[in-house]
Amino acid sequence: MLKKTAFLSSPPNLTGFLHIGHILEFSLQDFVKNFEESFLNKKTICLLGFDHAGLYAEIVASKKRSANNTTLEQIKVNNTIFQNKILQQINIYNFQMNLDILLYTYNEISEVVVRDALLSLDQYIVKKTKIVNYDEALKTVISDLETYKQEEEKTLYYIKYKILNSTSYLTISTSLPQTIESDIFIAVNSKDKRYNHLLNQVCVNPLTGRHLRVIFSDEVIVDFGSGVLKVTPNFSLADEKIYEQLSDSEKNLIDTSFCDVYDLKKGCFNSSSLFYDMKFDEAKLKAIEILQNNNLLIKSEKYVSTVTKSERTNKNIISVSSEQYFVKMKDLVSNSNFDLKNIVLYGCLGMNEINLFTKDMQDWCITRQNNYGHKLYDTHHKLDTWFSSALWPIIFLAFTKLSLENYQITIISGYDIMFYWVYRMFYLSSFILNQPSLYRVIVHGLICDENGNKISKSKGNVVSIDFKDRYESEKFRFYLLTLSVFEKRINLSETKKLNVEKTIVKLNNIINFLTTKMFNFIEIKESVFVSKYIFSFINNYFVEATEEQRIKNISKIPSLIRNVIGNFFVEEVKYHSDENFDIYMSEILISVILVVKLICCIMPEYGKQKLDLLCNKFNVNIKDLKTKCFKQDVFSAIDYYINIKEYAFIGDIVIYNEERHSKYSKEVYVLKNTDVKVFMKV
Structure with a gap:
């Protein structure tokens, strides 16, 4: 039996309205659906749904709420406003969707789906303490995929660490003096002749007075800063790696009980810290002040380094150790009976990029520190909203009571969220369903302005997509589809718009x-x-x-x-x-x-x-x-051309009569099986 195609639209967040990226995606989806119905006689359905947006819904609600409303009450008000506006946009653009059933990532049906998924994935979900990405502005952990790298000028501070029972000191450089209180030992490279005599000697923490033993580590870069490293596993992924490389007997000699000094829920240092109730950057200024007052700050110098930033807030990420829950994605993918390479996949993403991502893939931190969203088991944690979004095919089946025996699912997605969403969706949902959850994935690029810049309010290049009638909105759809939708950066073009x-x-x-x-x-x-x-x-x-x-x-x-x-x-x-x-x-x-x-x-x-x-x-x-x-x-146009010599083809598909339209007399193009061949006129 020929299966029907189910087009599952990417769920817009209920934190705003549709933007130009949504319009492109839905226009592309509509074309594929309508063409297959009209010209290939395929049976299709197309459903719309919404993402509850978790933390971001809280942020929007907190800005809009009145004194009489709680944040959660305001979220409900916002959900109604945003959903109605999005449905109005869907209507004015005339997207061919079945709106009798609206999917949603956070209601009674999806709660059951999420709860069952957690049980099914239990063997791949682990609780562990490790360095995570923390966005202080959002007061929550975010995943690696929600960050980006950028070069930035930073300051390196050179600080005196006195050697115990000596008048000498080690000079240690750091860009984060506020983390000194959490240092657990000092590391030098055994190949560095300046310091290899210091093994097992003890230094004094300049802020707390705690004793810090000197150890060898090949991870220390000899020619960076002073060549001596303060090791603070609670605030550095590199330092965490050095600590993990120690033997159990070495670890037993190190006290780490004082290291937990940062409160992720409040977004500031906790009461066990010297910088109680201070933000991360505030604590830096205070640490510098203390060091200067005690004549322990030798100098500071500027340098350029790559920093990690939050995609949502553009703020620098704080690397901090925290107990969180993770999905062991690499294990899940390697043990999977299903593979993305076996589905229909095309657009601006190929299997080479997917394979590279799989090779370097990290565990996925699925817990967040906000109040709105799905709970993880009976903990105080909320689930990353991408977790429920990754169950989109299962949510579709639960809402509609349909089966993959009769339907094959098509997803159209932007390149920028392919690894946030579609990759995880395929492997999580396929594992739970025990069959491939997706039949086809079409990947389009990111819409940019004519100069190739990402569209954003801050750049002032946002394109108005609000039309008052369907005629204008449908023309805009046509225009978007004439762009190079499978380039990773889709540049808008006034010329192509005018052409349409x-x-x-x-x-x-x-x-x-x-x-x-x-x-x-x-x-x-x-x-x-x-x-x-x-x-x-x-x-x-x-x-x-x-x-x-x-x-x-x-x-x-x-x-x-x-x-x-x-x-x-x-x-x-x-x-x-x-x-x-x-x-x-x-x-x-x-x-x-x-x-x-x-x-x-x-x-x-x-x-x-x-x-x-x-x-x-x-x-x-x-x-x-x-x-x-x-x-x-x-038909063969060239045969026709031979029989009726007055006809010829010019340009890509332009036809003209050579004798009557002499302005095109430089070249004659002949079309054969709709491929253009060029013949210079003799």
Whole structure:
């Protein structure tokens, strides 16, 4: 039995409205769905859903709430406002979705899905204390995928660590003097002749007076700073690695009981710290002040280093040790019976990138320190919202009561969230369902302005997507689909936007010409040049093309309408005698109807109005035309060119009569099986 296709839209967060990225994604989804229904006779459904957004919903609510509302009450108010606005946008853009069922990542149904998933994944979920990424502005842990790297100027502070029972001291450099109180030992490289005599000697912590033993570690970079490293596993991934490399007997000699000095829930140092109730950067200033007052700060110098920043807040991430829950993704993927390489995957992401990501993949920290969202077991932790989003196929099945025996799921996703969402979704959901959860994944790029800059409010390059009628919004959909959607950075183009505007004007003029010109429609038993060319175009560029190429070929439609049909076929009408006028006009009509049928996949309401107008006026059955079109062999235009020498092809698909249109006399292009061949005129 042929399975139906279920298109699961990426769930917009209920923290705002649809943006241009959503419009591109839904336009792409609509085209694929509509084309497969109209031209390939496939059965499809398309469902919309929403993401509860967890922490970010809290942040938005806290800014909007009144004195009478709690944050959670404001979230409920916001959810209604944002959902209604998004549904209005869906309506004005006329996206072909079934809105009778709206999926959601946080309600009674999805709570059951999440709870069952935690039980199923229990063997891959571990609790451990390790360095995590902490966003002090958000007061929560975030995953590696929610961060980015950036070079930044920092300050290196050179500090005196006195050697016990000696007048000497070691000079140790650090960019984080506020973490000195959590130092547990000093490390030097055994190959560094300046310090290899210091093994097992003891230094004094300049802030707390605690004793710190000197050990050897090959991880210490000899020519960075002073070449001596203060080891603080609670605030450094590199230091954590050095500590983990110690033997158990060495670890037993080290006191770490005083190291837990930072409160992740409050986003500040706790009561056991010298910097109680201070933010991370406030504590740095206080630490510098103490060191200066005690004549322990030797000097400071600027240097450039790579820092980790939060994608959401653009603030520097604090690396801090914390007890959290993790999914052992590498184990889950390696033990999986299913592989992404076995599904249909195309767009701007290939298996090479996926394989590289898998090779370097870290455990996924799934716990967060916010108040709104799914609970992890009976702990005080909330789940990362990407966890419930990763169960999207299972949530779909739970909401609809459908089965993967009858449906295969297609996801269209932006490149930027492929590893946040789709990668995890495939492996988690497939493991739980014990069958591949996804059939097909289409990956588009990130929309940028004409100069290649990411669109953001801070850059002032946000594009308005609010239209008052469907005609304008559907034209905007058409424009977005003519862009290079499978490039990782999709640059907007005013030229292409204007081209689409002119294309629709031209198509309106052509349709007006056909409906006002007096002629008798004659059913053509065997198509000749005009409609045969259009049959061939649609067949080669769309029906028989690969899925990826089909989407790319949308950019050819404006040229087909304006240059081939408008500037050539319609212009040729004046050269036809009365005896074949009706035949030629009927050929043009058939061609235009087929093209409008294709336009219906991009601009559904506009296309249907024009299609109904033409078919009703001339009593044409579109199903008969489709059958004729795609049962024919693709014709050879070059043979036709030999038989009727007055015709030639110019440009990509532009046709003209050489004698009558001498302005195109430099080159003659001949089209064979819709591939352009160039012949220089002798």
